[in-house]
Amino acid sequence: MLFRRLLPLPALLLSALAGAIEISELQNGVWAALQPADNRFNDCNSLIVETHDYLIVIDAQERRADVQAIIDFAKNTIRKPVRYLINTHWHGDHTQGNTLYLHTYGDELTILGHVSQGVDIPERAASAHAERVAELQQQLPAAREQLATGIKLDGSRFSDQELAAQTARVDRAQAWLEANRDTIFTGPTLTIDGVYSVDAGDAMFTVYPQRGHTRGDLVVHFPKLHILAAGDLVDVMPYSGHGYPREWLTALQFIDTLDFSIIVPGHGPALNDRVLIANLSVYFESLTRQVSTLASKGMDLEEIQASIDLSASRELLAGNDTAAGNFFDAVQDEAIERAYAEVAGND
């Protein structure tokens, strides 16, 4: 996911609020490091798999404290080094932690990524991050000024309760800024352009490049452990702004052919069934079919965005979860735009 630029200031500030990751054992030698619910759309999950000699971590996460918590868990609890860090795609919430891993493990660490990530992490992830830093640097003085005067943007006064809550948000945003101002992004140290397997005994794994959420998604499959990590191709709330909706559907169909019993999605809880894969497939089928049909009637992008009906998919994916529903609504124009580009052959 990488949707922050869509959010107004209060939500941006709120994103700095959340609690820490929770590491839980899924099965012997396999752990999920999951974001707490209040941070599930902001930062990603990681999967940690133990081999005889080392650990494999899928996705680096963003917040330094979370990345450090996983490294500490490896060092102090499992007492094995991380030898493979696999980035499922370039988005900063999956790759910002690369630098700390590399700093900790040096040359003994392989950061495995799709060949396109070699460009997209240092360029797109780093510039999205720099924009976010610049935005906060610009907005925070105004937010402080508002707190000092006690008057909101709409001219009304903060209640005592609102003032306390807003002060906490601004303080946390300031803390985020200080922690992230000097972030350096590191791309993969080993890039792949095709199917890639590593023999790690029972933890042997195969990485399958796909295109859907981004142009360089990696699906990581542990066939002997029956575990799958597919990054944001399997996400509780899919974001298509940098993606390929029609190819995403194909990627989901591919994922569904693999043998696994547990999936750690890019965001949201670990899953032991395929309901989310089925629901995401329904959504992408509906999105791409409607966009194609409406385009064939001669509608332009704006007309399609106004006419399309994705309410059934919204119900399926968000149900009555307000935060999820808001997310769904916020990203559909981009999803339709990307689906339209595919139909028009401009993707």
Ligand SMILES: [Zn+2]
């Ligand atoms: Zn993403």
